[in-house]
Amino acid sequence: MDSHGSSLDHAQSQLSGVEKVSCGWHKPTHSRSSSTASSRHSRLNIKDWEVMDDFPVDLNLTGENMQDANTPGICEEKNMFHVIFSLIFSKGKMHGALDVSLAVMSVNKKARHIDLDAGDILYHMKAKTPDLYYIWVTKLSAHRMHKKNEAAQVHNGFLQALSQSSNLSHKNSPMQEMGTSYVGEPLPCVNPAVNGKVSAWLQTQEPDICAQELTRCQIELNELQRLVQKLHSLESGQMINNGDLQRIISMQNLLLDKPKKKSGKIWGHSHTLSRAEALGMLSSSHLTSSAHLGTSVPSIPDYVSTQATPPASTSSESKKLHQDICSMSLKVHASLRTAHEALAQERQRLQDTWSSRELHQTTSAQINNLCSLAELDVKSRHTKIHKLSVSSDSSEESFRTVLQRKVCLFLPRIYSSCSHFRAEYFDACDELMCASSSEMSDESGLSDGSSNSEPDEAHAMASRKYRASLSKAPAKLNSIKNTGRRTTLPAVCPDNSHVGLMTILYNNIGKDLSRVSMPAALNEPVCLLQRLCEELEYSDLLDTANHTDDPYQRMVYIAAFAISGYATAQYRNRYKPFNPVLGETFECIREDRGFRYISEQVSHHPPISACHAESNNFNFWQDQRWKNKFWGKSLEIMPTGMVNVTLKNYGDHYEWNKVVTCIHNVLSQQRYLEHYGEVIIRNLKSSVCTCKITFVKSRYWGSDGSKNEVQGQVLDETDNIVHRFGGFWHEGIFCDTLPNLQCIWKPNPQPKNYMTYYGFSSFAMEMNELTPDLKPLLPPTDTRLRPDQRLLEEGKIEETDKKKDEVEEKQRERRKILAKRGEEHIPRFFRKTLDAAGKEVWLYNGTYWKIRDNAGFVNVKNLELW
Numbered sequence: 001m002d003s004h005g006s007s008l009d010h011a012q013s014q015l016s017g018v019e020k021v022s023c024g025w026h027k028p029t030h031s032r033s034s035s036t037a038s039s040r041h042s043r044l045n046i047k048d049w050e051v052m053d054d055f056p057v058d059l060n061l062t063g064e065n066m067q068d069a070n071t072p073g074i075c076e077e078k079n080m081f082h083v084i085f086s087l088i089f090s091k092g093k094m095h096g097a098l099d100v101s102l103a104v105m106s107v108n109k110k111a112r113h114i115d116l117d118a119g120d121i122l123y124h125m126k127a128k129t130p131d132l133y134y135i136w137v138t139k140l141s142a143h144r145m146h147k148k149n150e151a152a153q154v155h156n157g158f159l160q161a162l163s164q165s166s167n168l169s170h171k172n173s174p175m176q177e178m179g180t181s182y183v184g185e186p187l188p189c190v191n192p193a194v195n196g197k198v199s200a201w202l203q204t205q206e207p208d209i210c211a212q213e214l215t216r217c218q219i220e221l222n223e224l225q226r227l228v229q230k231l232h233s234l235e236s237g238q239m240i241n242n243g244d245l246q247r248i249i250s251m252q253n254l255l256l257d258k259p260k261k262k263s264g265k266i267w268g269h270s271h272t273l274s275r276a277e278a279l280g281m282l283s284s285s286h287l288t289s290s291a292h293l294g295t296s297v298p299s300i301p302d303y304v305s306t307q308a309t310p311p312a313s314t315s316s317e318s319k320k321l322h323q324d325i326c327s328m329s330l331k332v333h334a335s336l337r338t339a340h341e342a343l344a345q346e347r348q349r350l351q352d353t354w355s356s357r358e359l360h361q362t363t364s365a366q367i368n369n370l371c372s373l374a375e376l377d378v379k380s381r382h383t384k385i386h387k388l389s390v391s392s393d394s395s396e397e398s399f400r401t402v403l404q405r406k407v408c409l410f411l412p413r414i415y416s417s418c419s420h421f422r423a424e425y426f427d428a429c430d431e432l433m434c435a436s437s438s439e440m441s442d443e444s445g446l447s448d449g450s451s452n453s454e455p456d457e458a459h460a461m462a463s464r465k466y467r468a469s470l471s472k473a474p475a476k477l478n479s480i481k482n483t484g485r486r487t488t489l490p491a492v493c494p495d496n497s498h499v500g501l502m503t504i505l506y507n508n509i510g511k512d513l514s515r516v517s518m519p520a521a522l523n524e525p526v527c528l529l530q531r532l533c534e535e536l537e538y539s540d541l542l543d544t545a546n547h548t549d550d551p552y553q554r555m556v557y558i559a560a561f562a563i564s565g566y567a568t569a570q571y572r573n574r575y576k577p578f579n580p581v582l583g584e585t586f587e588c589i590r591e592d593r594g595f596r597y598i599s600e601q602v603s604h605h606p607p608i609s610a611c612h613a614e615s616n617n618f619n620f621w622q623d624q625r626w627k628n629k630f631w632g633k634s635l636e637i638m639p640t641g642m643v644n645v646t647l648k649n650y651g652d653h654y655e656w657n658k659v660v661t662c663i664h665n666v667l668s669q670q671r672y673l674e675h676y677g678e679v680i681i682r683n684l685k686s687s688v689c690t691c692k693i694t695f696v697k698s699r700y701w702g703s704d705g706s707k708n709e710v711q712g713q714v715l716d717e718t719d720n721i722v723h724r725f726g727g728f729w730h731e732g733i734f735c736d737t738l739p740n741l742q743c744i745w746k747p748n749p750q751p752k753n754y755m756t757y758y759g760f761s762s763f764a765m766e767m768n769e770l771t772p773d774l775k776p777l778l779p780p781t782d783t784r785l786r787p788d789q790r791l792l793e794e795g796k797i798e799e800t801d802k803k804k805d806e807v808e809e810k811q812r813e814r815r816k817i818l819a820k821r822g823e824e825h826i827p828r829f830f831r832k833t834l835d836a837a838g839k840e841v842w843l844y845n846g847t848y849w850k851i852r853d854n855a856g857f858v859n860v861k862n863l864e865l866w
């Protein structure tokens with residue numbers, strides 16, 4: 001390997017901790033969740049982050065001159081990185097690859113972090129030393145630049161190819177068909193070849209606005225050119241040939257260089273005209289006395305006087321011509337402007353099409369490169385919206401807009417809030433940093449930092465085994481039971497693939513996703529309060545736990561319940577739940593499942609939803625708030641609240657955290673959800689056992705079969721594994737250490753045509769149902785009575801949009817009134833308090849069911865929210 005190559009190896013060996021969630025069966029550290037990592041994160045400064053912006057791309061750069069462009073070693077870079085940047089982090093095995101040039105790259109020099117977001121995969125890396133950080137950033141940047149220039153070349157080649165192939169079609173250009181005279185050579189700025197090709201290209205999708213605009217532009221430009229030529233011929237009178245011109249110019253210069261004293265002071269100072277000025281003078285002066293032209297050359301005084309008093313005979317004609325040229329120029333300008341707009345739209349459309357799967361599968365590598373050009377521009381926008389990430393509990397309203405030099409500002413609390421996922425990342429790094437020398441001598445030069453992780457093969461085997469066992473296990477039948485509730489929605493979901501999310505996000509830079517008002521077509525007819533209730537779909541697992549004497553087995557059921565809440569995400573990535581307004585409530589009484597649930601939006605800034613459910617077997621409560629982090633293509637949602645469950649028979653109080661939910665490819669139709677990180681379940685009433693669940697981050701290089709994997713262990717007081725279980729959060733959980741091998745949980749089958757109904761499960765379909773007998777019992781704040789959500793459910797999209805604006809406006813007004821009075825909104829059914837760890841939590845205050853069961857909401861004062 002050449003010296004460059006070995007330095008790369010060395011660099012690789014030192015680039016630690018490609019972010020990962022370990023796949024092995026290792027024991028959890030019994031420290032309290034992510035607190036140590038959090039404090040470390042909180043020290044990171046927002047202004048230390050920078051999004052590596054697109055390098056200036058010179059469309060004409062060739063492979064050779066790229067070497068000159070201050071980018072030493074580009075060719076070697078190419079060899080080293082090939083088209084993709086390979087990530088190797090386990091004993092020399094190639095584990096993954098991503099196209100660095102298409103990823104959004106953010107760096108933090110101070111912390112030596114490099115993040116690459118390729119939409120499907122999000123890598124967080126940390127260099128061990130500043131030198132290595134520098135080497136890596138330089139290499140990655142150089143590679144990105146190289147790729148972009150390469151793409152630019154392909155783009156040029158593509159255009160050229162188009163121009164050659166459409167020479168014929170150009171002959172029949174619309175302009176000629178319309179009989180426009182086309183005089184002389186084209187204007188340099190309007191290359192008819194390119195124009196013809198572009199319009200030919202665009203015309204394949206007739207009727208195409210771009211083609212029309214361009215045609216009009218071309219016609220106007222030709223008209224303009226005709227006028228200019230007329231002006232020229234008028235001015236020259238077709239009497240001057242090139243030789244004459246030369247002679248005139250040089251003589252003029254001769255005279256000008258030695259101006260007569262008197263005449264040189266005409267403007268009060270001696271004025272030596274430049275060659276260009278001389279030309280201008282000539283063109284004007286010879287208008288004055290065309291009879292002299294070619295035989296005598298006017299002197300400065302002549303010139304000046306002719307400027308002052310142009311002969312009447314020609315002035316009106318030339319004036320008219322000038323006016324025509326002026327108005328035609330204005331027209332051309334306007335046309336070009338609209339053409340530009342049309343092209344911008346066209347580009348967006350192309351980009352959307354590009355995102356569609358079929359195109360991905362069928363296009364050639366060349367087109368691929370061409371599209372990456374469009375991506376270049378998209379990325380500079382990404383840079384600007386990168387800051388869309390924000391902590392929901394930000395006291396500031398806004399995130400800062402990214403600076404022109406693309407410095408990306410992340411709020412520090414994003415880090416301080418980071419869940420296990422980030423915590424693990426840091427732990428992994430630390431581990432690596434300590435591991436040092438032995439790893440450096442490792443042949444691959446890289447380590448995955450998970451020294452205690454199970455070998456890949458064993459892990460793969462285990463997950464295959466779980467999957468096979470799961471597929472054999474029958475689904476629980478409770479979903480098929482007739483509940484007497486509706487089994488479908490009143491209307492199918494709207495197609496929202498046309499909604500340009502990019503524009504929405506771009507126009508809302510600095511706002512939390514939950515605060516961005518989106519078109520109704522992006523919403524699903526449930527709100528977040530209802531979405532939280534959906535986590536109780538498999539409450540039967542809690543019932544089982546409450547009837548399981550063995551505390552370790554009990555824990556297995558609690559763990560399965562914690563995982564089951566994520567299952568619905570599999571089909572729910574196209575729409576966004578409604579954001580509840582402050583004071584909005586939602587109740588859900590399920591006699592069939594034996595629980596009743598109440599939730600309330602208790603805070604608006606930051607948005608916090610609190611909920612509580614009770615049954616004969618358990619109590620369940622949580623307050624959910626989350627922070628978003630936008631990485632350029634993916635959006636990570638980091639919930640911060642804890643989930644609580646108490647079991648009536650054993651007095652257990654389980655508490656656990658939630659993992660990160662990542663919306664991959666958030667801006668495109670390839671959007672999908674992934675959950676990753678670690679959940680630690682503790683029983684606050686007993687230390688007999690704890691449980692650690694790992695939501696395995698998908699490996700890009702893995703087949704789809706490895707997606708959504710979950711593994712867990714129940715550990716005794718001395719950290720011995722008592723039970724192991726695993727599976728997939730969308731397919732089920734299997735435990736092979738229980739007395740009989742058992743499928744502990746399997747999601748209910750989806751209802752018929754679920755994709756035309758927002759991907760809802762049967763349970764979700766039942767959420768917003770409003771029956772006549774229920775209506776009078778609900779408080780007016782109940783989500784079921786929210787008019788915009790109801791309209792959406794009925795498929796009335798336009799009306800929903802209007803109503804949604806009204807509801808949101810009303811909320812703003814209420815807030816203003818409160819602020820004026822210096823008052824604060826006080827939630828009705830939940831109170832804020834501190835838990836044992838000193839964390840702020842929202843607990844049910846017991847009043848909701850009291851009112852409902854006694855006086856009824858019609859007899860008490862309620863908020864009027866809509």
Ligand SMILES: CC(C)CCC[C@@H](C)[C@H]1CC[C@H]2[C@@H]3CC=C4C[C@@H](O)CC[C@]4(C)[C@H]3CC[C@]12C
Nearest residue numbers: 522531572573574575576577637639658661663
């Ligand atoms: C722009 C739109 C159309 C994209 C779709 C965004 C959807 C997928 C997002 C918006 C809000 C998100 C939810 C916000 C909060 C939580 C609570 C957390 O504990 C689990 C994930 C969950 C439930 C998220 C799932 C994904 C979600 C529903």
